[in-house]
Amino acid sequence: MKKYFINVNEEETPKYIIIERHIKKLIDSNKIEDGEKLPSIRVLAQLLGVNNITVVNAYKKLENEGHAVQKMGSGTYAKRKDINRNFKREYSETLKKISGNLQEYIDFTGETPSSSFFPVKLFKDVLNNVLDRDGADALIYQEALGYEGLRKSISNVFWKNRIRSNDILIVSGAQQGIDIVSKALINTNDSVIVEKPTYSGALSVFKWRRADIFEVPMGEDGIDIVKLEKILKKNTIKCFYTMSYFQNPTAVSYSEEKKIQILKLADIYDFYIIEDDYLSELIYDESMVYKSFKSLDKNDRVIYIKSFSKIFLPGIRIGYLIPPANFKESIQNSKINTDISTSSLMQRTLDLYIRKGFWKEYIANIRVLYKNRYIYMEQCLRKHLGDKVDFISPGGGLHFYMKIKDSLKINSITLFRLAKEKKVLLTPGILFYKSPSDGEKYFKLGFSQTDEEGIEKGIKIINNLMEV
Amino acid sequence: MKKYFINVNEEETPKYIIIERHIKKLIDSNKIEDGEKLPSIRVLAQLLGVNNITVVNAYKKLENEGHAVQKMGSGTYAKRKDINRNFKREYSETLKKISGNLQEYIDFTGETPSSSFFPVKLFKDVLNNVLDRDGADALIYQEALGYEGLRKSISNVFWKNRIRSNDILIVSGAQQGIDIVSKALINTNDSVIVEKPTYSGALSVFKWRRADIFEVPMGEDGIDIVKLEKILKKNTIKCFYTMSYFQNPTAVSYSEEKKIQILKLADIYDFYIIEDDYLSELIYDESMVYKSFKSLDKNDRVIYIKSFSKIFLPGIRIGYLIPPANFKESIQNSKINTDISTSSLMQRTLDLYIRKGFWKEYIANIRVLYKNRYIYMEQCLRKHLGDKVDFISPGGGLHFYMKIKDSLKINSITLFRLAKEKKVLLTPGILFYKSPSDGEKYFKLGFSQTDEEGIEKGIKIINNLMEV
Numbered sequence: 001m002k003k004y005f006i007n008v009n010e011e012e013t014p015k016y017i018i019i020e021r022h023i024k025k026l027i028d029s030n031k032i033e034d035g036e037k038l039p040s041i042r043v044l045a046q047l048l049g050v051n052n053i054t055v056v057n058a059y060k061k062l063e064n065e066g067h068a069v070q071k072m073g074s075g076t077y078a079k080r081k082d083i084n085r086n087f088k089r090e091y092s093e094t095l096k097k098i099s100g101n102l103q104e105y106i107d108f109t110g111e112t113p114s115s116s117f118f119p120v121k122l123f124k125d126v127l128n129n130v131l132d133r134d135g136a137d138a139l140i141y142q143e144a145l146g147y148e149g150l151r152k153s154i155s156n157v158f159w160k161n162r163i164r165s166n167d168i169l170i171v172s173g174a175q176q177g178i179d180i181v182s183k184a185l186i187n188t189n190d191s192v193i194v195e196k197p198t199y200s201g202a203l204s205v206f207k208w209r210r211a212d213i214f215e216v217p218m219g220e221d222g223i224d225i226v227k228l229e230k231i232l233k234k235n236t237i238k239c240f241y242t243m244s245y246f247q248n249p250t251a252v253s254y255s256e257e258k259k260i261q262i263l264k265l266a267d268i269y270d271f272y273i274i275e276d277d278y279l280s281e282l283i284y285d286e287s288m289v290y291k292s293f294k295s296l297d298k299n300d301r302v303i304y305i306k307s308f309s310k311i312f313l314p315g316i317r318i319g320y321l322i323p324p325a326n327f328k329e330s331i332q333n334s335k336i337n338t339d340i341s342t343s344s345l346m347q348r349t350l351d352l353y354i355r356k357g358f359w360k361e362y363i364a365n366i367r368v369l370y371k372n373r374y375i376y377m378e379q380c381l382r383k384h385l386g387d388k389v390d391f392i393s394p395g396g397g398l399h400f401y402m403k404i405k406d407s408l409k410i411n412s413i414t415l416f417r418l419a420k421e422k423k424v425l426l427t428p429g430i431l432f433y434k435s436p437s438d439g440e441k442y443f444k445l446g447f448s449q450t451d452e453e454g455i456e457k458g459i460k461i462i463n464n465l466m467e468v
Numbered sequence: 469m470k471k472y473f474i475n476v477n478e479e480e481t482p483k484y485i486i487i488e489r490h491i492k493k494l495i496d497s498n499k500i501e502d503g504e505k506l507p508s509i510r511v512l513a514q515l516l517g518v519n520n521i522t523v524v525n526a527y528k529k530l531e532n533e534g535h536a537v538q539k540m541g542s543g544t545y546a547k548r549k550d551i552n553r554n555f556k557r558e559y560s561e562t563l564k565k566i567s568g569n570l571q572e573y574i575d576f577t578g579e580t581p582s583s584s585f586f587p588v589k590l591f592k593d594v595l596n597n598v599l600d601r602d603g604a605d606a607l608i609y610q611e612a613l614g615y616e617g618l619r620k621s622i623s624n625v626f627w628k629n630r631i632r633s634n635d636i637l638i639v640s641g642a643q644q645g646i647d648i649v650s651k652a653l654i655n656t657n658d659s660v661i662v663e664k665p666t667y668s669g670a671l672s673v674f675k676w677r678r679a680d681i682f683e684v685p686m687g688e689d690g691i692d693i694v695k696l697e698k699i700l701k702k703n704t705i706k707c708f709y710t711m712s713y714f715q716n717p718t719a720v721s722y723s724e725e726k727k728i729q730i731l732k733l734a735d736i737y738d739f740y741i742i743e744d745d746y747l748s749e750l751i752y753d754e755s756m757v758y759k760s761f762k763s764l765d766k767n768d769r770v771i772y773i774k775s776f777s778k779i780f781l782p783g784i785r786i787g788y789l790i791p792p793a794n795f796k797e798s799i800q801n802s803k804i805n806t807d808i809s810t811s812s813l814m815q816r817t818l819d820l821y822i823r824k825g826f827w828k829e830y831i832a833n834i835r836v837l838y839k840n841r842y843i844y845m846e847q848c849l850r851k852h853l854g855d856k857v858d859f860i861s862p863g864g865g866l867h868f869y870m871k872i873k874d875s876l877k878i879n880s881i882t883l884f885r886l887a888k889e890k891k892v893l894l895t896p897g898i899l900f901y902k903s904p905s906d907g908e909k910y911f912k913l914g915f916s917q918t919d920e921e922g923i924e925k926g927i928k929i930i931n932n933l934m935e936v
Contacts, residue, residue: 012736014701021738061704064658089797096612115608123607124599131592139591139783140583144564172640172785176807183676188656190532204805208651210678233482236529268480270489315607315812317640337672339644343811344783 001047003031004039008048015050016057023058024067027078038068038076087413087430088200094420102449106458108426110449111248111398112314117366122358123313123349130348138348142341144332146170146320150351154320157354158306163322169332172317172342174276174307178202178241180338181274181303181321182209184330190238193231193271195223197432197439199248202241202276211238215434218247220392222254225261232269239272239303244293245280246397249432249444253394259293266301272324273302278397281311281363284371285395300324303331308350312362316346370398370448377447377455384456384463399446401429410466412443418465424458469515471499472507476516483518484525491526492535495546506536506544555881555898556668562888570917574926576894578917579716579866580782585834590826591781591817598816606816610809612800614638614788618819622788625822626774631790637800640785640810642744642775646670646709648806649742649771649789650677652798658706661699661739663691665900665907667716670709670744679706683902686715688860690722693729700737707740707771712761713748714865717900717912721862727761734769740792741770746865749779749831752839753863768792771799776818779831784814838866841915845923849913852924852931867914869897878934880911886933892926 006022008015026032039047041055048055059076062068070076098105130138145151151165171177178201186192188210194202196215206213214231216223223242231237240262245253254262266273275293283290294304307319323331335341353359378393381400389402404410412428419426429442447455474490476483494500507515509523516523527544530536538544566573598606613619619633639645646669654660656678662670664683674681682699684691691710699705708730713721722730734741743761751758762772775787791799803809821827846861849868857870872878880896887894897910915923 014737017738057704064655064704064706066655092612115604118604118608120599120604120607124596127599128592128596131588131595136583136586136588139588139781140586142782144560172807172811175805179806187532187534188678201805201808204801208802208805210656236525236532238532269482270485309808313607314610314808317807317809317811333672334676337643337669337676338647338806339640339785340669340777340782341785343640343785343814346811346813 001039001043004044004047006048008050008054015048016054016061019044019048019050019055019058020061023062023078024065027067032078034078036078038078040075087428087436091416091428091431095425098425104423106424106454106461107449108424108445108447108458110446112310113312113366113370113398113448117369118313119358119362123353126353126356126358127345127349130345130352134348138345140344142344144336144341146342147344147347147351150347150354151320153351153354157359167322167325167328169321169323169328169335170342170347171305171319171321171335172339173309173319174278174305175201175205176338177305177307177319177321178205178274178276180334181305181323181331182206182211183338184323184327184334185272185303186211186238191235193228193237193240194434195242195247195250196434197249197429197442198241199243199276200431203432203434206241213434218250218252220252222252222258222262225258225265228262229265232265232271237269237271239274240266241274241276242293243276243278245290246278246282246394246399248278249399249427249429249442250401251392251394251397251399253288253396254293256289256291256296259291259296263293263297263299263301267299271301272327273297275302275304277304277306279311280396282367282370282398283396284367284374288395294322300326303327311366312350312359316350318342318346318350373447373452373455376452377445377459380456380459381445384459385466388463388466398448399444402443402445404441404443404466406441408466411440413440415443415462415465419462422461422465424461426462469507469511472512472515474516476518476522483516484522484529487512487516487518487523487526488529491530491546492533495535500546502546504546506546508543555896555904559884559896559899563893566893572891574892574922574929575917576892576913576915576926578914580778581780581834581838581866581916585837586781587826587830591821594821594824594826595813595817598813598820602816606813608812610812612804612809614810615812615815615819618815618822619788621819621822625827635790635793635796637789637791637796637803638810638815639773639787639789639803640807641777641787642746642773643669643673644806645773645775645787645789646673646742646744648802649773649791649799650674650679651806652791652795652802653740653771654679654706659703661696661705661708662902663710663715663718664902665717665897665910666709667711667744668899671900671902674709681902686718686720688720690720690726690730693726693733696730697733700733700739705737705739707742708734709742709744710761711744711746713758714746714750714862714867716746717867717895717897717910718869719860719862719865719867721756721864722761724757724759724764727759727764731761731765731767731769735767739769740795741765743770743772745772745774747779748864750835750838750866751864752835752842756863762790768794771795779834780818780827784818786810786814786818838916841920841923844920845913845915845927848924848927852927853934856931856934866916867912870911870913872909872911872934874909876934879908881908883911883930883933887930890929890933892929894930 008018041052045052045055068076069079151168155165182205186209190211192206192211193214196217216228273293280290294302304322391400391402416428427444429439430436433439476486509520513520513523536544537547619636623633650673654677658679660674660679661682664685684696741761748758762770772790859868859870884896895912897907898904901907
């Protein structure tokens with residue numbers, strides 16, 4: 001108890017704040033351990049010579065700021081913030097530190113196309129065309145839904161006019177799309193279903209909205225429908241977040257049958273499907289057909305999100321969103337209150353780029369390039385790592401997802417650290433699960449930033465590290 | 469009771485969803501009125517021949533989706549969504565509809581500098597310089613904090629290196645700044661203090677975070693300190709959102725004394741100050757000195773937000789943020805999870821524009837232009853409207869805020885509608901208050917989009933309308 005003592009008689013600071021700060025310090029310095037029960041209100045009030053209500057307020061503030069949790073009928077317990085974020089931080093700081101001399105590394109963490117394939121000169125010409133054509137408007141004029149020309153191009157080129165340009169909302173990339181949809185759709189304690197594993201950026205957004213998150217395991221053609229329905233029967237679900245093609249991280253694509261089943265369930269159980277159309281342009285397996293949830297959606301159940309940053313240009317920060325009719329207005333307001341609108345010049349440039357047919361050309365080019373890398377990497381994985389990991393061949397996209405065989409003791413954090421020493425970068429699975437430990441035996445290898453030579457060399461290094 | 473009856477025996481849809489949908493329809497079609505008490509759980513369960521728990525679930529879903537509110541110990545009441553948003557929608561749709569032929573109108577709603585003063589040609593040259601210099605990097609390379617060059621320029625030009633470039637985070641405008649700070653700082657049921665009245669975009673963000681919002685009235689040199697302290701004594705406050713110069717909408721600037729008082733209170737009561745540095749570049753009154761809260765902040769209590777979109781180019785969507793040390797990481801994560809990063813090309817272009825001295829030149833130019841308009845408008849207001857409204861002379865910025873004298877019966881919504889018919893656009897005060905009716909006797913007149921001739925003509929028209 002002694003450590004709890006503090007003199008609360010300062011002149012200007014309220015007593016409950018003095019107490020709260022003192023306990024916060026004890027927690028941060030580990031003098032109170034994570035999960036340790038704090039003294040009862042009565043006991044602490046007596047020790048410090050204050051009213052009970054003063055301690056109540058101090059505990060309430062600790063709880064509000066995430067330094068404590070109250071358990072009904074049992075008391076208040078210390079909580080160290082960020083205890084689970086440690087590896088996430090290590091991972092992102094490693095990548096940050098290395099980013100200056102990335103050329104020394106074999107980088108399997110990349111998620112977007114390599115800049116070396118991007119036609120800068122052409123893009124610059126288009127950009128200047130726009131500035132000559134539109135003058136100051138290109139930099140000033142803002143439309144709530146986004147630049148009308150771009151919305152028309154999207155309607156025309158990507159949807160054969162089946163989606164009207166007025167039903168499209170331009171956003172600053174898929175991450176923003178998820179964020180503004182969540183703001184419009186999800187309230188505190190609403191329930192959300194995600195794939196297990198799933199994209200950590202989406203998990204963060206749902207956690208911020210204080211949603212209850214249910215995970216449904218991914219199989220080889222999408223999530224487990226039986227488990228999905230079990231959850232739906234017992235809970236009111238607001239929405240289901242999915243990446244329909246080459247899911248991040250599993251690289252799985254949904255079968256048409258499964259998409260239809262899920263759409264049917266959405267209608268029965270009254271939930272929405274947030275479809276993050278991730279990298280569907282990069283289908284290499286000719287037997288695969290592109291059919292989004294949105295294209296199969298008959299009852300306005302799908303909120304479709306598409307990013308141009310992922311496939312085209314990370315720095316362009318443009319994507320779009322197709323909301324169901326009854327959320328259109330709230331999602332649009334959500335966009336306005338998030339950042340007013342997306343850079344107008346970039347929208348106009350992308351529009352002209354698409355209109356001139358350069359977009360199709362670019363996609364066709366990188367599809368060939370990455371298909372070759374994909375085939376090569378698949379061969380290398382089978383040849384060098386086949387006895388140590390299980391993985392599926394996704395038939396497209398920019399990565400593979402490895403499960404370390406049960407017979408091996410190494411986990412993916414250790415592998416990440418060892419590989420880093422050997423100048424190879426990979427992404428451990430733990431970043432993609434609500435409970436990080438669920439991902440200990442998985443890792444992701446992306447091939448967008450690494451050419452054939454690097455791929456073979458990198459995989460051989462990983463193989464050596466796993467042999468130990 | 470009859471209207472509540474529905475057959476719940478469908479094959480596939482759960483009963484509670486059938487009930488919920490039925491009641492929602494009744495509310496939307498006004499067959500159940502806003503605020504009407506719904507039947508008790510027992511009574512409705514009996515009527516429909518279902519278990520009590522089925523009705524409980526239906527009511528819970530209604531409540532979750534905002535169609536009902538539960539009042540402890542009293543039952544559940546219908547709630548029509550959006551009933552308060554009606555005027556907000558009318559206002560924004562009016563502006564949207566008119567945006568095509570704005571030249572026919574005298575527009576006092578503008579909040580940003582007119583595009584006619586913007587040096588497009590020069591900006592285009594700078595942009596091409598960047599593309600020639602950086603190539604694909606300008607479009608692809610992303611830094612978590614934002615482009616280092618721009619951060620250094622900001623540190624150097626705007627802060628004389630007193631703020632380090634690594635303590636600056638680039639964001640996509642002030643609105644995004646407010647949004648990501650709120651995500652990092654504010655949890656459900658945390659308390660926030662705002663100025664009364666305040667910027668509606670900030671109010672929306674705080675409402676989205678489910679914060680409890682306290683309003684403190686604005687006086688002639690900032691908020692009422694006595695009322696502020698009263699709230700602080702009784703409540704745990706997370707942050708105070710303020711626009712320190714030419715506040716939107718009151719046009720009031722804080723005195724240095726008041727800033728120091730508030731900073732002192734922030735330290736005593738452990739809250740943060742979110743300073744939205746709105747239009748401080750446009751000081752016309754030579755006796756006014758520029759001293760932000762941030763520049764006076766000794767205890768790391770201020771989160772400083774600055775937009776380049778407001779003063780420079782709306783379409784550029786760039787701003788920056790200076791977080792206190794202990795929120796730096798969480799605010800940075802919040803940015804990543806909101807939209808990853810801000811358009812790289814635009815950051816580089818702005819950076820070079822500042823480095824070449826064009827920024828200072830531009831600001832110096834528009835300051836002269838707007839000072840003239842400001843002086844002219846102030847004269848017109850005194851001459852033509854002085855007997856009908858009260859207002860302060862802000863000494864800078866781009867707008868005036870009018871209080872309709874108590875002797876006049878007209879309110880600002882009526883005035884807005886009448887003026888629109890006469891091709892004059894103004895902003896009613898009700899958009900800036902938590903309870904819209906508090907703003908009925910106020911309206912805002914901005915002069916950024918209207919020249920001297922329009923100003924005089926518009927004010928005369930408003931005068932005529934108010935005479936009736």
